[in-house]
Amino acid sequence: MKKSADPKKRITAQWLTRGSLTVEASVIVPVTVILAALLMVLFFYVHNRNWYQAAAAEVCLTGNSRYDTGVDAGEIARQKAVERADRQIMPASRPEIEVACGKSGTSASFSNQRFPAFQKFFHLSVRADVDKVAPVDALRLARAVKHTVEEGQGREEEDR
DSSP states (O other), X not given: OOOOSOXXXXXXXXXXXXXXXXXXXXXHHHHHHXXXXXXXXXXXXHHHHHHHHHHHHHHHHHHHHHGGGTSOHHHXXXXXXXXXXXXXXXXXXXXXXXXXXXXXEEEEEEEEESOTTSSSSOEEEEEEEEEOOOHHHHHHHHHXXXXXXXXXXXXXXHHO
């Protein structure tokens, strides 16, 4: 092999033949793979949390809309919760579902373990409570407040 006259090229060639690049790669590649895997696990956890939060809100709205119709609103809401849990794209384990319907509103909760291998980490627990609003009572209250405010403004103008 011909020796190069340029000392920079000689140093570069020696550096490449020492094997330090292989040692650096043997550290960087596993760290990169582990970080990518942890990032994916985090994304799956956040996705499932958002999915079940939306499902809990939907179940509550279903229970509230059916409560006054005379059917068993709790059972309809529970069926909706099971349907939403079955439609989950990335299920881990079947969630525990709790639904309670009453006069004042509906509450729903989902609880499961996203990655069963990690017993203490990634435990998912989501709850939604939706109060039932009586629209007639709310409108009457709003009109009464408006009327009271208008009366107060009229009295202020008379006092001037």
